[in-house]
Amino acid sequence: MAAVDTLPEQHGSAPSGGMWVLRDSWTEASRHLRIIPRNTELLVFAIIQPIMFVVLFVYVFGGAIAAPPGFDNYKQQYLLPGIFAQTVLFGSAFTGVGLAEDLTKGLVDRLRSLPMAHPAVIIGRTLSDLVRNVLSFAVMLGVAFAVGFRIRGSIGDAVMATLLLFFFAYAFSWIQALIGLSVGSVEAANSAGFIWMFPLTFVSSAFVDTASMPRFLRPVADFNPFTKVTNATRALYNGIDPGADLWWAIGWAVGITVVFAVLSIRKFNRAASK
Amino acid sequence: MPAVVSEGLVKKFGKTEALRGVDLQVERGTVVGMLGPNGAGKTTMVRILTTLLPPDGGRALIDGIDVAREPQKVRARIGLTGQYAAIDERLTGRENLEHIGRLFHMGRAPARQRAGELLERFDLVDAGDRLVKEYSGGMGRRLDIAMSLIAKPSVLFLDEPTTGLDPRSRLAMWDLIEELVAEGTTTLLTTQYLDEADRLAHRIVVIDHGSVIAEGTAEELKRQIGGELLEVTVPDRASLPDAARVLGSIGYGAPQVDDALGQVTVSIDRSIGIVPAAVRALDLAGVKVDDVVVRRPSLDDVFLSLTGHTTEDTPEDPR
Numbered sequence: 001m002a003a004v005d006t007l008p009e010q011h012g013s014a015p016s017g018g019m020w021v022l023r024d025s026w027t028e029a030s031r032h033l034r035i036i037p038r039n040t041e042l043l044v045f046a047i048i049q050p051i052m053f054v055v056l057f058v059y060v061f062g063g064a065i066a067a068p069p070g071f072d073n074y075k076q077q078y079l080l081p082g083i084f085a086q087t088v089l090f091g092s093a094f095t096g097v098g099l100a101e102d103l104t105k106g107l108v109d110r111l112r113s114l115p116m117a118h119p120a121v122i123i124g125r126t127l128s129d130l131v132r133n134v135l136s137f138a139v140m141l142g143v144a145f146a147v148g149f150r151i152r153g154s155i156g157d158a159v160m161a162t163l164l165l166f167f168f169a170y171a172f173s174w175i176q177a178l179i180g181l182s183v184g185s186v187e188a189a190n191s192a193g194f195i196w197m198f199p200l201t202f203v204s205s206a207f208v209d210t211a212s213m214p215r216f217l218r219p220v221a222d223f224n225p226f227t228k229v230t231n232a233t234r235a236l237y238n239g240i241d242p243g244a245d246l247w248w249a250i251g252w253a254v255g256i257t258v259v260f261a262v263l264s265i266r267k268f269n270r271a272a273s274k
Numbered sequence: 275m276p277a278v279v280s281e282g283l284v285k286k287f288g289k290t291e292a293l294r295g296v297d298l299q300v301e302r303g304t305v306v307g308m309l310g311p312n313g314a315g316k317t318t319m320v321r322i323l324t325t326l327l328p329p330d331g332g333r334a335l336i337d338g339i340d341v342a343r344e345p346q347k348v349r350a351r352i353g354l355t356g357q358y359a360a361i362d363e364r365l366t367g368r369e370n371l372e373h374i375g376r377l378f379h380m381g382r383a384p385a386r387q388r389a390g391e392l393l394e395r396f397d398l399v400d401a402g403d404r405l406v407k408e409y410s411g412g413m414g415r416r417l418d419i420a421m422s423l424i425a426k427p428s429v430l431f432l433d434e435p436t437t438g439l440d441p442r443s444r445l446a447m448w449d450l451i452e453e454l455v456a457e458g459t460t461t462l463l464t465t466q467y468l469d470e471a472d473r474l475a476h477r478i479v480v481i482d483h484g485s486v487i488a489e490g491t492a493e494e495l496k497r498q499i500g501g502e503l504l505e506v507t508v509p510d511r512a513s514l515p516d517a518a519r520v521l522g523s524i525g526y527g528a529p530q531v532d533d534a535l536g537q538v539t540v541s542i543d544r545s546i547g548i549v550p551a552a553v554r555a556l557d558l559a560g561v562k563v564d565d566v567v568v569r570r571p572s573l574d575d576v577f578l579s580l581t582g583h584t585t586e587d588t589p590e591d592p593r
Contacts, residue, residue, distance in 0.1 A: 020379070027376045035364045106358030110421070113324045115349035116377040272326070 021117040028124025032098065033131060046132065050087050050140030057083050058147055061207070068209045070240055076148040081161075081234035082206030085226065087140055088169040089201060091133035093193040095173035096180030098125055100189035103181065108271050119265045126173045133169050137162070153239030161236035164249055168229045171253040174260035181267045206230045225252035275338050277302045277429045277460040278323060284331030285318050285484075292318040294484040295332060300429065305461040307475030309468065315484040316464035317357065320433045323462070324354045337428050350378070353422030353430045357437060359414045360421070363407040367398050367417050370406060371424060378425040385424075392420040396450070412443035416450065423459075430454070432463040436470060448473060468571070480580060487580050496571070504548060505539045506556070507565040514538060517561045524552055530578065541579075542568070 036043065058075050067074040099122065102108050111121050141149075151158045180189045203221050204210070210221040221227055228248040235242035278300035285293040293315045300306045308316050321327040323334050325345040334341045336348045354360075361370055368389050375385030393402040396416045401409060406417065415435065422430055435451065436444040451474050455461065465471050471478045472492040480488040480495070488495060504525055508517050517538045518529045525540030532539070542548055545568045556563050571579075 023379075024377060027373065031362060031365065031373055034369070039364070102362075105363070106356050106360040107362060109326060109356050109358075110354060110360035110374075111377070112326055113349055113352065113354040114374070114377045115346050115379070272321075 021120055021123070024116045024120030025123040025127060027116075028120050029128040029131075030124075032125065032128035036132060036135075046136050047139050049090075050136050051143050053083050053087050054080065054140060054143045054147060057207075065208065068211075071238060072152070076144075076150070077152070077238055078234065079207060080144050080147075080149045081237050082204075082230050084137070084140065084144070085165055085168070085230045085233060086201045086206055088133050088137055088165050089172055089197060089226070090194070091136055092129065092169045092173035092176050093190070093197070094129045094132060094176075095126055096176035096178075096183075096189045096193040097186055098129070099177055099180035100183060100186045103271060104186060108268075112269075112271070118269060119261075122174075122177050122261075122264055122268055126170060126177060129173050130166060130170050134166065137165070151237055153236055157236040157239065161233040164229060164233055164236075164246070164253075167253045168225075168249065171256040171260075174257055174264055178260055178264040178267060181264055181271055200224065200226050204230060205234075225249070225256075228252060276300055277337060278306075278462055279335040279338075280319070280323065280332065281334075282332035283319070283322060283329050283334055285315075285322060285327065286330050292484050293322075293329075296481070296484070296486055298479060298486070300460060300462050302460050303458040304476045305455050305459075305463065305474055307471035307478045308462065308464040308481055309466070309471045309478050310464075310481040311466060314481045316481060317433055318484075319481070320354075320356075320431050320462070320464060324352055324431055325349055350425070351428040353425070353427035355415075355418050355422045355430070355432050355435060357434050359418045361406050361414060361418055364405065366403050366405055367409070367413075368393060368402040370417060371421055374421045375424045380425070388424055392423060396420045410443075411439055412446055415439065415443070415447060419450070419454075423454075428460065430459050430461045432461060434464055434466065437466070482580070502542055502545050503539050503569050503571055504542045504552060505537055505565075505567050505569060506552065506563060507535070507537050509536070509562055509564050511536055513561045516559050517556060517563075520555045520559050520561065521552065524548065524555060536564075541571075 057079060061079070065074045065079075067078055071077045099108075102111070102121075108121070112118060176193050179192050183189050183192050203213075203217060204224045204227040205221065206226065210218050210227065213221055225248070228245050229252070231245040232242040232249045234240075235245065276299040278298065280296055280298040283293050283296040283298075284291070296315070296319060298306070298308075298319070308319065310316050318327065322329050323336065323341060325341050325348050328342055337351055339347050339351070341348045362373070365373065371389035371392055372385045375388055376382070378385075380388065389402075393399050396419070398413065398416060398420070401413055406414065409417065419430075419432070419435070422432075432451070436447050439447060448470070451461075451463070455474065463471075463474060476491065478488075478490065478492055478495055479486055504521065506517055506521060508514060511533065514531055514533065514536065518531050521529045521538050521540040525542045527541045529538050529540040531537075549566050549568060552566055553563065556566075
């Protein structure tokens with residue numbers, strides 16, 4: 001039996017500078033990434049959900065609505081980009097649930113007592129959820145192509161549209177991080193993380209042209225950051241100039257990331273395992 | 275220089291004073307047991323010493339480093355096993371260990387090697403590559419402590435290490451901690467159990483309502499409290515004063531009378547022959563007796579003797 005010597009000779013070192021933040025973030029992200037292939041249930045749901053969304057929305061809702069001007073058809077070219085945006089946004093909710101889980105298990109106390117860069121705990125979590133989201137999106141894109149979705153613009157535009165979606169979902173996972181660190185349980189993190197995303201995504205241009213909405217709802221929908229990101233990505237996939245919507249969408253994503261990163265890192269530094 | 279020093283530590287949660295100026299020292303290579311009921315301030319103390327909570331007053335040093343001023347340096351020197359198993363259940367035991375090693379900024383190979391050493395040391399080699407969610411409570415606790423030792427900490431903090439364990443796992447945990455103690459691991463442990471502090475700690479600090487109320491070796495404290503207790507139950511409450519008078523002459527110190535239970539308890543310095551002597555003396559005084567027992571002092575007795583109240587009067591542990 002090997003002795004556990006506890007001489008003052010330490011292995012650990014205190015981090016300094018951005019390099020450690022990156023390294024610790026990657027270490028934390030790998031904690032979450034390595035379980036993805038192991039968790040078959042989660043994997044199955046991560047694949048089924050985007051397929052279900054595409055198929056349900058396209059075949060149930062798609063029939064009766066006429067294509068808004070500038071689009072070949074409603075279902076494939078107008079509705080599907082909206083569903084892309086909604087699905088990646090919903091994917092951000094994993095972040096809050098995951099952090100709430102770490103908090104309830106006492107893991108957060110341990111992590112906070114380590115000489116690591118503490119923001120790395122949340123950065124690692126958001127990054128790993130982004131990777132999961134990218135995988136989910138790839139499946140969804142495949143199904144979308146199968147039901148007739150086509151990229152009408154340049155490949156460059158399509159890549160830009162896709163990156164914008166990911167950036168936007170990433171920004172929202174910082175909101176979810178704050179929620180996950182604020183509520184007391186995994187269940188609460190789940191509900192609190194999802195509930196507001198329904199009005200956010202439905203009162204937007206994701207499914208219907210905001211021009212068709214009641215007068216009182218229209219300004220809300222037009223102002224909605226989710227409308228901006230949907231409009232911008234939809235335009236880019238269809239080879240249409242996104243105009244100011246692209247800059248609005250990027251601006252929202254940057255703003256949300258900065259504000260909620262500051263808030264959730266501050267929250268984390270005062271967090272106590274429950 | 276002691277490994278842990280706390281001087282006049284104060285912590286308030288709103289209007290509640292969780293710590294009211296706690297002084298504490300842990301010498302290198304020794305184990306100090308912090309004994310107290312729920313809500314006494316034990317966990318708050320551990321949280322401040324492990325940099326999780328800033329103190330409102332006083333200061334705390336680990337190896338001479340101020341926990342509030344240089345928390346990152348302190349973190350590199352401590353290991354914490356909290357009340358809740360701080361393990362990622364989705365990973366294997368080995369992965370958990372390696373992961374913590376990596377967060378201590380050990381290289382990949384040293385982290386792997388250290389994880390292997392600890393799995394062997396904590397009797398988890400066979401379970402090392404299984405997912406932690408399949409572990410028993412005792413195995414989880416062992417892994418938890420192993421994770422606290424990954425970077426060879428200068429001080430190990432164990433916050434109620436056996437709370438929630440079944441009796442068998444508790445004994446196994448005691449053996450394990452005793453081995454660590456024998457190897458000279460400087461440890462601060464908190465516990466609600468007198469026997470646990472008695473068995474594991476070199477020195478015991480009794481804490482109540484955020485203040486240290488007694489301190490010393492287990493022997494010193496027991497002498498202060500009185501060794502064993504003689505407890506007499508009478509059928510007739512009216513005879514309690516007589517019973518108390520008789521027992522006062524047999525034991526030492528003032529007998530404690532419990533009207534509700536019809537019991538009189540007194541400290542004794544010997545147990546052999548004491549029961550027959552007590553029964554004879556009570557019989558002579560004409561006191562009828564239901565039951566006479568000799569028992570070891572419980573935490574309640576310690577508190578009753580030190581503070582005049584039992585452990586149940588204390589509010590919930592504030593954060």
